[in-house]
């Protein structure tokens with residue numbers, strides 16, 4: 312298995328997936344985000360290309376792909392299937408842009424399965440809310456579910472870990488009855504955040520009890536509770552399930568500065584999570600690890616650091632003490648115009664600057680993790696020996 316620099320998927324096509332200003336899921340994030348990866352030494356990006364409809368249809372319904380194609384020519388046409396004029400509005404050439412996102416994640420997967428790289432990262436991937444016949448939550452086609460299906464059909468046992476602030480509902484639903492795909496989603500509870508699903512009792516379909524693990528966290532959750540969940544759940548489930556491939560959605564939207572979630576994480580949680588995922592990959596999957604960027608809406612202060620921390624963990628490099636001054640100088644004005652000044656000085660947030668979480672929040676989170684583990688480990692032990 313090849314080691315060395317992780318493969319990074321990025322190209323001009325990533326900028327085509329664009330709901331238009333002022334939509335929060337903006338391709339403006341690729342400016343500061345990819346620039347910071349380059350500062351750290353990332354080179355030789357793999358440019359995504361759209362996949363054929365046949366690949367989309369391994370997960371999506373034919374009528375839905377046809378609808379997306381129609382709306383790509385006539386975005387103003389009346390449509391439902393999850394499209395609306397706010398969160399997920401149709402846009403010109405949406406089909407090609409969304410098929411390009413899928414193509415990037417699938418290409419990264421293929422390089423991993425061919426043994427050319429161990430770790431690959433597609434910052435523009437991670438559209439985890441897309442359903443077989445429905446768009447939602449800024450997601451048109453589900454690049455993660457399509458890639459997971461492809462790996463599974465190639466004989467892999469896939470562990471999917473979703474640490475975006477939002478429940479990974481689309482990926483979970485598509486693999487709901489599949490005992491060869493184990494999903495873990497750690498997210499802000501659906502009682503307070505989109506998509507309103509992902510509760511403790513949601514554990515997989517009839518044929519696959521325990522193959523979905525949901526850890527709904529309280530609003531106000533900070534690093535201590537979050538890392539308690541990640542560190543107790545992910546290694547234990549991985550050890551019981553015995554995956555041969557790790558796929559992750561590493562959204563940056565749980566950060567306390569993010570405008571869309573009510574979580575209160577720091578970049579220290581992102582770093583510790585990425586380091587743990589790297590360990591899992593080397594312990595269980597011969598290093599095979601496909602990561603995606605998923606959500607994240609504080610485009611200058613948070614998203615670039617989150618991507619950098621994924622990349623550094625994949626490159627097995629320590630986190631530098633400071634963010635390069637040249638990067639800060641290039642993006643300071645644009646960040647200020649977007650209300651995100653000043654830019655951070657360090658990759659890792661100052662722990663004394665983050666408020667701790669209330670005792671009742673910590674206690675409820677701990678009880679949630681205990682309950683999820685009690686059920687899941689039991690079932691997985693029976694099924695996988």
Ligand SMILES: [Zn+2]
Nearest residue numbers: 430589593625
């Ligand atoms: Zn590694």
